[in-house]
Amino acid sequence: MRTKQQLFLIKCISAVVCLFCTNISLANMASPLRPGTYASDAFSSRDIDILKERIHITVDQDFRNAFYKIEYYIRSDSAGSQVPLLFYAKDYKGAFRVWVDDKAVTLLDIPPSYTAGDSVVEKFSNAFSDGANSEKPAVTIHWDKNRSALYSLDDLKYFEVAISKGEHQIRVEYVAAVWTDVSGWIKEYSFRYALSPAQHWRSFSSLEITVDGTAFNRSLESNVGNPSRGSTNAIATWNFSKLPGDYFEIVYKPQVNAFVALLIAVAPFGLAIIFGLLLMLLHFFSIKKFRGQNPETKYSWIMIAGSLLIPLAILIFYIGAYDIIDDLIGEDAGRYHGYTFLAIALYPLILPVYFFVMWLVDKQIKLRIAKSA
Numbered sequence: 001m002r003t004k005q006q007l008f009l010i011k012c013i014s015a016v017v018c019l020f021c022t023n024i025s026l027a028n029m030a031s032p033l034r035p036g037t038y039a040s041d042a043f044s045s046r047d048i049d050i051l052k053e054r055i056h057i058t059v060d061q062d063f064r065n066a067f068y069k070i071e072y073y074i075r076s077d078s079a080g081s082q083v084p085l086l087f088y089a090k091d092y093k094g095a096f097r098v099w100v101d102d103k104a105v106t107l108l109d110i111p112p113s114y115t116a117g118d119s120v121v122e123k124f125s126n127a128f129s130d131g132a133n134s135e136k137p138a139v140t141i142h143w144d145k146n147r148s149a150l151y152s153l154d155d156l157k158y159f160e161v162a163i164s165k166g167e168h169q170i171r172v173e174y175v176a177a178v179w180t181d182v183s184g185w186i187k188e189y190s191f192r193y194a195l196s197p198a199q200h201w202r203s204f205s206s207l208e209i210t211v212d213g214t215a216f217n218r219s220l221e222s223n224v225g226n227p228s229r230g231s232t233n234a235i236a237t238w239n240f241s242k243l244p245g246d247y248f249e250i251v252y253k254p255q256v257n258a259f260v261a262l263l264i265a266v267a268p269f270g271l272a273i274i275f276g277l278l279l280m281l282l283h284f285f286s287i288k289k290f291r292g293q294n295p296e297t298k299y300s301w302i303m304i305a306g307s308l309l310i311p312l313a314i315l316i317f318y319i320g321a322y323d324i325i326d327d328l329i330g331e332d333a334g335r336y337h338g339y340t341f342l343a344i345a346l347y348p349l350i351l352p353v354y355f356f357v358m359w360l361v362d363k364q365i366k367l368r369i370a371k372s373a
Helices: 002-024 196-200 258-293 302-327 340-372
Strands: 050-058 066-075 081-082 085-086 093-100 103-105 138-144 146-154 162-165 166-177 179-183 190-196 207-212 236-241 249-251
Touching: 050 190, 050 249, 085 196, 085 207, 138 190, 258 302, 258 340, 302 340
Parallel strands: 050 207
Antiparallel strands: 050 066, 066 166, 081 162, 093 103, 093 166, 138 146, 179 190, 190 249, 207 236
């Protein structure tokens, strides 16, 4: 009989643990990524070669904004008024400004008459073949390895300028807002720049990316490896003779002290297990003491009260452990844990299992005292 009881207990406890783990895996359905500024390489006209591109990014002291300066060194096959580049930019701060040979030009929205027929589209590469049709030419831009979007031609900005045949410089400047990923315990901050439009350029010669983190003065990471020279907590430069990927990203991951790191590693579930074991030990010794003093009493109020309260206390502690860890992390806490309060729904499932275990414990202690009497 005892063996059957033990098997029943094992099955019940396993079921509860599985349910508990299922609850832990619940996630908030909203996206954990808080996008900042969307900006990408320009789309290049078929009539020009881009000889060199330089991207200079200067982050501020709080890693919340970054100043972007992008320089395109181009060679045009023809002279006259034309549209050499098209830009996509969204949610930038301040003005998105463009200069051609150090002369400011006005950036415009593409008029409807340019999105069909043989005007702008004909002058550009096959960039607009992805998802394109005669009415709404479109292109795909990649913002990271898991995020891309299809944009209509009329989502882009353009400028018209009279340039001579030969080499010219086009400079773009804007202030970008930071991207924030809250999917982990600690937020990750990043600045991104989509390089994927460069895949459609008529030619690609060289790319130089410089990140000036002097004002921030903390170590940063990038998705393109170590810099060719310099340091990411000061000024770092990368040089490429071919496109390094679909996007460039610099990331800042805040650090926490060893104690907080340990709590994150143990996790609320582990903390709740430790807390629960301590309460169970306290409950066991309390039951044992009560039985030693009241061996003939039919019901142990200590066993009953503890069996009702301890499972509830463990679940409440589990829910609260998220806030405890978040508060210790501080302002960089992701706070993206899903609907943890739903763990309280497990109380009716855990209660009978715990009650049954403690009833057996109390019964065994009572029998042992009776035999020794």
